Amino acid sequence: MERIDGYARIRDYAAVGDGRTVALIALDGSVDWLCLPNVDSPTIFGGLLDAERGGSFRLEPAVPYESERAYQQRSNVLETTFTTAEGRVRVTDAMTLTDIKRISPMRELVRKVEALAGTVPLRWRFEPRLGYARADTRIERRVGRWFASAAADAVALGVFGGEQGARRGDAIEGELRLAQGESALLSLAGASREPAVIPGRDGPAFEQRSVDGVRLGHAWPPR
Secondary structure, eight states, X not given: OOOBTTBOOGGGEEEEEOSSOEEEEETTSOEEXXXXXXXXXXXXXXXXXXXXXXXXXXXXXXXXXEEEEEEOTTSOOEEEEEXXXXXXXXXXXXXXXXSOGGGTTOEEEEEEEEEEEEEEEEEEEEEOOTTTTTSOOEEEEETTEEEEEXXXXXXXXXXXXXXXXXXXXXXXEEEEEEETTOEEEEXXXXXXXXXXXXXXSSOSXXXXXXXXXXXXXEOOOOO
């Protein structure tokens, strides 16, 4: 996929959602649009309109690649396959749902990475810009997550199966290097005017505890 001045073509975007909001993901694996908690709320990522200042959540191979994608049958779960000279990797993007009413304010975008063949190095960049990039977004490390917050809104990034990343200016950058059969998960959970409920990768029934005022939940392990 070719970008022009940092912008992807509209036809290169696919949408995933949960009935309350929607994320637009480019063919190169970048989430360039996401409003939280609802579709008419201010943006977390607005790179679709402002590639320089709008913010995005990038995830792509660190080497030249070709990409193709499709939705899983009868769903809006998006699968993007990246093919490189070293191998193939699949990224599955979805927004989760839960039947547990007391945590319904949470919104979660999950990005599951699976190495299908060979070893493919990937890079990711988490660059949130809350409030249409006009809010003073603060990024900090808490309870094993990267938190970005502004006023009453917050998003938390959890990385499972890979390095946690490091701060580079106003963004968090990291790498994944998965061999065939290995997988990793990136979870982006958001809350607005509610306690931050943070889902974990593993755990049986829902459990909850409080750390520094942040409620941690463990539910919905990906299959």
